[in-house]
Amino acid sequence: MKTGLVMEGGAMRGMFTCGIIDVFMENGITFDAAVGVSAGAAFGINYKSHQIRRPLRYNQKYCRDKRYASLKSLITSGDLYNAKFCYDTLPFELDVWDADTFYADPMDFYCVATDVRTGKPVYHKCDLGPKEDIEWIRASASIPIVSRPVNIRGNKYLDGGMSDSIPLEFMEGLDLDRIVVIETQPENYRKTPQKYMPLIKVLLRKYPGLVHDLEDRHNMYNAEKEYIKKRELEGKVLVLRPDKPLNIGSAEKDAAELERVYLLGMRKALDELDKVKDYLKI
Numbered sequence: 001m002k003t004g005l006v007m008e009g010g011a012m013r014g015m016f017t018c019g020i021i022d023v024f025m026e027n028g029i030t031f032d033a034a035v036g037v038s039a040g041a042a043f044g045i046n047y048k049s050h051q052i053r054r055p056l057r058y059n060q061k062y063c064r065d066k067r068y069a070s071l072k073s074l075i076t077s078g079d080l081y082n083a084k085f086c087y088d089t090l091p092f093e094l095d096v097w098d099a100d101t102f103y104a105d106p107m108d109f110y111c112v113a114t115d116v117r118t119g120k121p122v123y124h125k126c127d128l129g130p131k132e133d134i135e136w137i138r139a140s141a142s143i144p145i146v147s148r149p150v151n152i153r154g155n156k157y158l159d160g161g162m163s164d165s166i167p168l169e170f171m172e173g174l175d176l177d178r179i180v181v182i183e184t185q186p187e188n189y190r191k192t193p194q195k196y197m198p199l200i201k202v203l204l205r206k207y208p209g210l211v212h213d214l215e216d217r218h219n220m221y222n223a224e225k226e227y228i229k230k231r232e233l234e235g236k237v238l239v240l241r242p243d244k245p246l247n248i249g250s251a252e253k254d255a256a257e258l259e260r261v262y263l264l265g266m267r268k269a270l271d272e273l274d275k276v277k278d279y280l281k282i
Contacts, residue, residue: 001177001178001281002032002033002174002175002176002177002178003030003031003032003033003176003177003178003179003180003280004031004032004033004034004035004171004174004176004178004179004180005021005031005033005034005035005044005047005179005180005181005182006034006035006166006167006168006171006179006180006181006182007021007034007035007036007037007040007041007043007044007182008037008040008165008166008181008182008183008184008185009036009037009038009039009040009041009140009141009159009160009161009165009184010038010039010040010161010184010185011038011039011143011249011250011251012039012059012248012249012250012251012252012257012258012261013039013184013185013246013248013261014038014039014040014042014043014055014184015043015055015056015059015248015258015259015261015262015265016182016184016242016246016261016262016264016265016268017039017040017043017044017182017184017265018043018046018053018055018056018262018265019261019262019263019264019265019266019267019268019269020182020240020265020266020268020269021043021044021046021047021182022052022053022265022266022269023265023266023269023270023273024047024269024276025047025050025052026052027273027277028282029276029277029280029282030107031107031180032106032107032108032176033107033108033109033110033171033174033176034047034048034107034108034109034110035109035110035111035112035123035167035170035171036109036110036111036112036140037111037112037140037160037161037164037165037166037167038112038140038141038143038159038160038161039141040182040184041111041112041137041140041141041160042055042137042140042141043055044109045097045102045109045126045137046097047107047109048101048102048105048107048109048126049097049098049099049101049102049105050098050101050105051097051098051101054095054097056258056259056262057095058090058094058095059252059255059258060255060258060259061095062090062094063252063253063254063255063258064253067082067085067089068081068082068085068086068090069081069082069086069251070082073085074146077148078147078148079142079146079147079148080143080146080147080251081141081142081147081251083138083148086138087134087135087137087138088134091134092130097130097134099130102126102130103127108125108127108174109125109126110123110124110125110126110170111123111124111126111136111137111139111140111160112124112140112160112161112163112164112167112170113136113139113140113150113157113158113159113160114157114158114159114160114162114163114210114213115155115156115157115209116149116156116157116158116207116209116210117155117156117207117209118209119162119163119207119208119209119210119212119213120163120209121160121163121164121167121170122157122160123167123170124136124140132152135150135152136152136157138150139152139157139158139159139160140157140159140160141159142157142158142159143158143159144158144159144162144200144204144210144214145200145203145204147159158210162210162213162214162217163213163220164220164224165217165220165221165224166181166183166221166224166225166228168181168224168227168228168231168237169227178238178279178280178281179236179237179238180237180238180239180240180276180279180280181228181232181237181238181239181240182239182240182241183225183228183239183240183241183242184241184242184246185225185241185242185245185246186241186242186243186244186245187229187241189225189245190218190221190222190225191217191218191221191222192218193215193218194214194215194217194218197214197215200214200215238275238276238279240268240269240272240276241268242264242268243268246261246264248260248261
């Protein structure tokens with residue numbers, strides 16, 4: 001039996017996902033394939049590298065560091081989350097991402113990015129080596145307006161959440177028998193239309209595909225939530241989600257808040273652990 005894991009993004013709501021996957025790792029729960037979007041990819045790579053608490057640790061340590069995420073970084077580099085610090089200095093020098101373990105682990109890991117030219121999702125399998133795969137993770141987590149498009153082999157990409165926020169249908173296309181989905185919003189959450197569209201249309205006028213994505217994102221996201229619920233009721237997927245809104249800032253500066261949301265994820269995973277093991281036939 002082959003199993004898969006889907007990890008929604010949501011900036012620092014991703015701490016909820018971190019708590020869940022750490023409990024999974026501590027209890028020997030593995031998957032044949034996983035896909036992460038935005039923060040779900042940036043934090044989810046630590047599942048495959050077997051690094052429990054790493055995203056919580058470095059976010060708590062550097063959340064107030066202006067090199068990590070700051071208005072200064074946005075003004076001077078074009079990225080709210082400084083690309084050099086977050087995707088080079090941090091993972092390769094300060095809190096080292098265990099790439100050797102990542103590539104030795106048999107789980108296939110995918111991240112989702114959005115092609116800025118077409119507005120379509122691109123599902124990248126992380127098997128090209130540390131530097132290039134980290135660039136794909138960066139692309140997946142690069143929020144439009146506050147991030148520069150990421151150039152990879154001549155194509156430009158941004159946040160995967162714009163085009164496929166919770167890629168269950170992609171995962172179903174991999175012919176898996178059991179799929180676990182981690183959402184970072186409560187069951188009844190639905191997105192509303194983007195209220196800054198007039199400004200977005202001006203700022204992203206070079207990328208009409210992205211403008212369309214952002215204009216239609218609430219419809220795409222809400223349809224995915226409905227589809228996931230339908231598949232859950234059919235017994236085709238198992239979903240772990242917060243019981244109520246996590247209420248954490250996108251660029252949270254309070255280390256205690258990061259831990260609060262992480263612990264909510266841990267508690268959810270522990271509460272559902274027997275159900276997860278039964279579903280996965282462990």
